[in-house]
Amino acid sequence: MRSSDKRNRKKVTFLTADQLEEQADAAASEAKQLPDGEAKQDALRSAAQLRVYATMKRALTPQTVKSK
Secondary structure (H helix, E strand, C coil), X not given: XXXXXXXXXXXXXXXXXXXXXXXXXXXXXXXXXCCCCHHHHHHHHXXXXXXXXXXXXXHHCCCXXXXX
């Protein structure tokens, strides 16, 4: 890979399940303010998708065991 390719790559941000939930809440809040139509449906769809990602992330993330 050329060095110019490395510089032009987008950085990927990994969000926690809680951060995904926060984004879902924001999208749902935005949807409530929109009139019925495609934009509202897109915002609701985005919120639902973010909630699914958060649920999947929680399910796939190993839980730490608390020692007694």
